[in-house]
Amino acid sequence: MTEEPHITIGPLEVWIAGRRFEDVSDYRDGNWLVVRAEVRSPGSVVSCEGAWIHCDELQTFLEQLDAAHRALSGTARLQSLEPHLKVVVAFASLGHATLTIDITPDPVSEQHRFQDGTDQTYLEGTIRQIRAVLAEYPVVGTPPPEHGPSASGFVRIASSLADILFGKKVDPT
Template identity: 40%
Template structure:
């Protein structure tokens, strides 16, 4: 199966889902881990890439309603805060429609820390929402936490 296009982007951050970590898993813990590659690319400034099973479908499913609410109201915050510390995303709507964005990405959290603070605008929100919808269609949250 071709998995091209299973990415979401937040400004310079691109997260690509390669596959479910345990494709045949049925319990909520094993079945929802994703093998991903996350990359921040700021040409001429910085490039950081992390890969592995550090994101869960439930993380994306929790981020999505926050993004939808933010898009509808143009207020509030949205956070992608997985259990594993490799990736964090915080978006906050500013008073003039800007998205104050903080991205943390590290391939080796015990020895590195990379934090990117930038300003985007709310026009990014519909694309992020569509991209996450597509990923969650292919990799829905499975099982229920016990």
């Protein structure tokens, strides 16, 4: 791609093409963003394109990343209900953070995990980028009332399923 990515975090670059359904203001369908995500590292490039990120997932990631960045401790997770992209930023000592990026164009037959490090100063730019994306594509609609498992419960279930698909063992507790 020739244009600058909308979001960069370590080796991950994300371009936002727009909403999946431009004229829908429903919370569930109106918040899907069509993205192209790409990770480059020495010897490999993995990318995926599609409606893989929901605006509220990006909002939650921003809140977690901002809090962890300010405290210089903690973890931020971009966990989509779709298994194509997952990002974990875990702060360590002295402002350093570990990035774990799972990305795949085909979650049934491919698994790609990248691990990298970054520094708190680089994450300031990422936080600004995510804020800009959410300013252009704010969460629309009202979340449905919670019935049964909470929304975070669904995220945990989806994350566990993705981990199973990617071969990571899940602790049932």
